[in-house]
Amino acid sequence: MQLQQQRLSAGSSGCAGRRLAAPAVRRASSRARTMPVVEARKVAVLGAAGGIGQPLSLLLKMNKLVTELALYDIANVKGVAADLSHCNTPVKVTAYTGDAELEGALKGAELVVIPAGVPRKPGMTRDDLFNINAGIVKGLVSAAAKHCPNAIIEIISNPVNSTVPIASEVLKAAGVYNPKRLLGVTTLDVVRANTFVSEARGLDLKDVDVPVVGGHAGITILPLLSQATPSVTFSDAEREAMTKRIQEAGTEVVEAKAGAGSATLSMAYAAARMAESTLLGLAGEPSVFECAFVDSQAVPGSPFFASKVQLGPEGVSQVLGLGTLNDFEKAALDAMLPELKAQIQKGIDFARK
Numbered sequence: 001m002q003l004q005q006q007r008l009s010a011g012s013s014g015c016a017g018r019r020l021a022a023p024a025v026r027r028a029s030s031r032a033r034t035m036p037v038v039e040a041r042k043v044a045v046l047g048a049a050g051g052i053g054q055p056l057s058l059l060l061k062m063n064k065l066v067t068e069l070a071l072y073d074i075a076n077v078k079g080v081a082a083d084l085s086h087c088n089t090p091v092k093v094t095a096y097t098g099d100a101e102l103e104g105a106l107k108g109a110e111l112v113v114i115p116a117g118v119p120r121k122p123g124m125t126r127d128d129l130f131n132i133n134a135g136i137v138k139g140l141v142s143a144a145a146k147h148c149p150n151a152i153i154e155i156i157s158n159p160v161n162s163t164v165p166i167a168s169e170v171l172k173a174a175g176v177y178n179p180k181r182l183l184g185v186t187t188l189d190v191v192r193a194n195t196f197v198s199e200a201r202g203l204d205l206k207d208v209d210v211p212v213v214g215g216h217a218g219i220t221i222l223p224l225l226s227q228a229t230p231s232v233t234f235s236d237a238e239r240e241a242m243t244k245r246i247q248e249a250g251t252e253v254v255e256a257k258a259g260a261g262s263a264t265l266s267m268a269y270a271a272a273r274m275a276e277s278t279l280l281g282l283a284g285e286p287s288v289f290e291c292a293f294v295d296s297q298a299v300p301g302s303p304f305f306a307s308k309v310q311l312g313p314e315g316v317s318q319v320l321g322l323g324t325l326n327d328f329e330k331a332a333l334d335a336m337l338p339e340l341k342a343q344i345q346k347g348i349d350f351a352r353k
């Protein structure tokens, strides 16, 4: 799998006020040389029979850093696992369904990826999913707190701006919260930004790295085009249009699917990339960077924020600052904050009820 080729990778530790370091894009050949020795790595996918869960599980079945793939879903997961288990890659596939089997999926897992929950239909916002998905995430993270309290948890289920705070409260209540081990998956925003910018400027995709910060809904998604690598220039109108396209890309897919769900294949690709980066960090690979929505002090007053983070043996080893924003980005940051904070608080309030 060549996901690593386009992984966000920065050469040095960044910090607030500095421009984020340029990507040191690893080629497949050099990656093969530097690939860490694989220890036993069990990855659990919760919601594995869904639109994201199935292709994500396939990509993880192809990943040399994974030794066991535990698939959990409330429906249809045994068939998905039987199907996947016939692929002749060494990853052992196991299947679990229903509350009684959740423990088996989670026991011994080092990474838990959660795409469980309902997707949007046209006309809905991600926040409209809150009423259903908040409870699903709460239940699954409660089980993870009990059965794999040290695992890294990566949440895909929307609204990410609220489900990650819910998860943090659940983990706190269970006495096992480690902010380095809880991440909201915003990789798809970066994947999209890289694709759209490369298309607009005729750049080779493997060289393009656009940090995307903030959150994962509408105006809370803020691509830092001024920090793109390689450096790109946009007129004011182009910058505004590109920012809006990246912010509305999820809706673009929801509308194109016309009621049949939201992004699944690109999301599976993005989550597989995030999982691979996480496993590389766990394995001690240096200089692994991704953008993710994490417990953060990057922006005063917002307890969670997406920005570039370094991944290491403990999970998030460093949350990087935002670097220098231009006036457009500063205004966009100011505009998003009330909405982002409200969505975070909504999650916290729900979990504390």
Ligand SMILES: NC(=O)C1=CN([C@@H]2O[C@H](COP(=O)(O)OP(=O)(O)OC[C@H]3O[C@@H](n4cnc5c(N)ncnc54)[C@H](O)[C@@H]3O)[C@@H](O)[C@H]2O)C=CC1
Pocket (backbone or CB within 6 Å): 046, 047, 048, 049, 050, 051, 052, 053, 072, 073, 074, 075, 115, 116, 117, 118, 119, 120, 129, 133, 136, 139, 140, 155, 156, 157, 158, 159, 160, 185, 186, 187, 188, 189, 216, 261, 262, 263, 264, 267
């Ligand atoms: N973070 C991101 O960038 C993105 C997030 N999403 C979100 O991912 C979520 C999943 O999307 P899809 O896979 O398209 O939906 P889907 O409906 O195709 O699949 C969801 C799966 O979750 C399962 N599920 C429901 N409740 C469960 C529970 N309590 N335990 C275990 N499994 C459970 C369902 O049985 C189903 O198989 C949605 O909330 C969607 O909004 C989607 C795209 C991008």
Ligand SMILES: O=C([O-])CC(=O)C(=O)O
Pocket (backbone or CB within 6 Å): 119, 120, 126, 158, 188, 249, 250, 251, 253, 254, 262, 263
């Ligand atoms: O738009 C949605 O509902 C799914 C999602 O988060 C995305 O595609 O970015």
